[in-house]
Amino acid sequence: MARTRIISGLVGLVLLIGVLYMGSIVLGIAVSIIAAIGLYEFYNSISKTKGIHPIKIVGYLSIVPLLLLGLEKTGWYSLDLGTMTGMSVCLIIFVSMAVIVFGHKKYNIVDVCATAFGIAYIPFLMSFLIMLRNMEYGNILIWLIFIGAWGTDTLAYTFGRLFGKRKIIPEISPKKTLAGAIGGILGCIFLMIVFGVIVRNYFGLSISYVALILLGLLCGTISQIGDWAASAIKRYVNVKDFGNIMPGHGGVLDRFDSILFVAPVIYYVLVLFIK
Known part of the structure; x- marks a missing residue:
């Protein structure tokens, strides 16, 4: 598997x-x-x-x-x-x-x-x-969505496996821990700052550190809520996965549940901070 x-x-x-x-x-x-x-x-x-x-x-x-x-x-x-x-x-x-x-x-x-x-x-x-x-520079900025969603997911999983003991909402997502949730948020902030440094040095695109930290904090939080929300729906309708189009990952919604929540957050933060 x-x-x-x-x-x-x-x-x-x-x-x-x-x-x-x-x-x-x-x-x-x-x-x-x-x-x-x-x-x-x-x-x-x-x-x-x-x-x-x-x-x-x-x-x-x-x-x-x-x-x-x-x-x-x-x-x-x-x-x-x-x-x-x-x-x-x-x-x-x-x-x-x-x-x-x-x-x-x-x-x-x-x-x-x-x-x-x-x-x-x-x-x-x-x-x-x-x-x-x-948007202008959209070919670069769109990567923020996948960093915010999948980066958070990966780091939350890693921190949860290493340090996780206290469960958050086991009745909805039994494997999610407080350490994993905090690690996901902090990891997302770190990844956003790294992204900002890279695009400033290689693409001439300047995003303020305030915006990057805000993006990391918001995306690291809302991404996990998106994941939990999808889990809550699946528990209610009694299905393990929404589909099976992606072997080992489930369906489209199983892979994009965090993307759905992160995308509008990034769009509106960038609209406010990038003129």
């Missing part, structure tokens, strides 16, 4: 580097595909709970604005992000409500809420990867 997990992880890393290297358009398409798979995993998982029937077609339609955002760099059209977001939200509400009116024998307001949560949780939060990539 460990060997499978390592090989799968290396393959995923190579694909990630390739996608990021090929530019924002390829990233936009890739993120849209990942979001669609993530929605499929999420809806299938919560459907195992008696009485919940997400309106899947509405969820999958929410991928369209994400794809449009990703393909904007083609130059074929220009989007006003605020207008597109507002129109998308209104359309999703209208269609969802129409479904429970004309399909009331199958769907109800609980199903609409489950559908809307899936859209907010996956396509909406994933859109921040594309928005960050479309």
